[in-house]
Amino acid sequence: MTNKAKEIFRSYLSEKGLRNTRQREVILDAFLAADKHITVEELFNAIKKKNPEIGYATVHRNVSLFCECGLADEMKIGTQKTKYEPKIGHKHHDHLICVKCGRIIEVNDSKIEKLQDKLAEANDFTPVKHRLEIYGICKQCR
Amino acid sequence: MTNKAKEIFRSYLSEKGLRNTRQREVILDAFLAADKHITVEELFNAIKKKNPEIGYATVHRNVSLFCECGLADEMKIGTQKTKYEPKIGHKHHDHLICVKCGRIIEVNDSKIEKLQDKLAEANDFTPVKHRLEIYGICKQCR
DNA sequence: CAGTATCTTGATAATGATTATCATTACACT
DNA sequence: AGTGTAATGATAATCATTATCAAGATACTG
Numbered sequence: 001m002t003n004k005a006k007e008i009f010r011s012y013l014s015e016k017g018l019r020n021t022r023q024r025e026v027i028l029d030a031f032l033a034a035d036k037h038i039t040v041e042e043l044f045n046a047i048k049k050k051n052p053e054i055g056y057a058t059v060h061r062n063v064s065l066f067c068e069c070g071l072a073d074e075m076k077i078g079t080q081k082t083k084y085e086p087k088i089g090h091k092h093h094d095h096l097i098c099v100k101c102g103r104i105i106e107v108n109d110s111k112i113e114k115l116q117d118k119l120a121e122a123n124d125f126t127p128v129k130h131r132l133e134i135y136g137i138c139k140q141c142r
Numbered sequence: 143m144t145n146k147a148k149e150i151f152r153s154y155l156s157e158k159g160l161r162n163t164r165q166r167e168v169i170l171d172a173f174l175a176a177d178k179h180i181t182v183e184e185l186f187n188a189i190k191k192k193n194p195e196i197g198y199a200t201v202h203r204n205v206s207l208f209c210e211c212g213l214a215d216e217m218k219i220g221t222q223k224t225k226y227e228p229k230i231g232h233k234h235h236d237h238l239i240c241v242k243c244g245r246i247i248e249v250n251d252s253k254i255e256k257l258q259d260k261l262a263e264a265n266d267f268t269p270v271k272h273r274l275e276i277y278g279i280c281k282q283c284r
Numbered sequence: 285c286a287g288t289a290t291c292t293t294g295a296t297a298a299t300g301a302t303t304a305t306c307a308t309t310a311c312a313c314t
Numbered sequence: 315a316g317t318g319t320a321a322t323g324a325t326a327a328t329c330a331t332t333a334t335c336a337a338g339a340t341a342c343t344g
Binding site (some may be wrong): 159160161163165166195196197198199200203 | 319320321322323324325
């Protein structure tokens with residue numbers, strides 16, 4: 001998984017005439033190793049332990065790059081900070097988000113996925129990706 | 143529609159021990175009259191024409207109130223500014239968002255809605271609301 | 285393998301939307 | 315009309331993200 005991600009990242013870099021760097025490797029490793037739904041700040045703090053010389057802006061810049069090349073997904077939920085999650089090695093999924101405790105449950109429903117594609121088609125629209133978030137109250141908060 | 147919205151707003155205010163004001167009436171009217179998917183800035187500019195004395199912060203504060211009481215929906219799409227749309231008088235709908243031109247198409251699919259509720263239930267989750275956005279290329283951009 | 289063009293980095297400043305502050309004004313209730 | 319308190323408007327503060335820029339690193343070049 002990690003190797004596939006690195007390949008994708010490297011070929012994206014060379015394709016765009018960008019360069020690989022030590023920092024980029026470190027940040028990508030940390031991002032892939034991280035638990036899901038991580039903020040830039042959390043990622044920065046995780047990296048800081050072993051690589052205190054890597055700056056906040058560099059982490060930010062590279063997380064954006066991960067999104068560009070399809071390795072990461074951006075989630076802006078309510079007033080929470082923007083979170084990112086790796087896409088490689090994780091099947092596509094949607095989110096149930098508890099409005100009480102903020103807990104995020106990952107779910108998937110292939111029927112819904114298919115209907116979404118139909119819905120797009122019916123509107124002369126070529127879907128690229130989608131985002132489905134269901135807000136409510138989780139088991140624990142009820 | 144407008145009257146219903148005003149009723150909802152007023153009862154929300156009194157319920158919370160808040161007061162109605164001339165500004166609140168003006169801002170709510172402007173919001174309801176506005177086209178859909180408006181930003182705070184756009185709303186502020188629309189209001190400024192007839193009511194230049196109403197401040198930006200006041201508009202902001204009250205749009206937040208509209209969201210709290212269920213009159214408005216917040217949409218954060220990509221890097222665009224946060225947009226708001228009235229919920230009263232508009233049936234619930236989802237969005238097809240063109241990644242080229244930013245055009246937003248409103249759609250609805252009752253089958254998807256039902257499956258979403260089932261999906262939530264299956265996870266011991268009580269749904270309150272949801273957000274479905276399908277990103278892709280619209281007819282005109284293709 | 286050194287030379288070089290240019291990309292990247294890190295530190296910090298700038299930006300821009302949103303939120304907080306606070307003195308003044310205005311609402312709503314008695 | 316009087317009064318307690320919420321709301322306003324102007325502005326400052328906040329905070330994530332983005333831009334700036336000098337210094338360093340990378341990947342070709344011959």
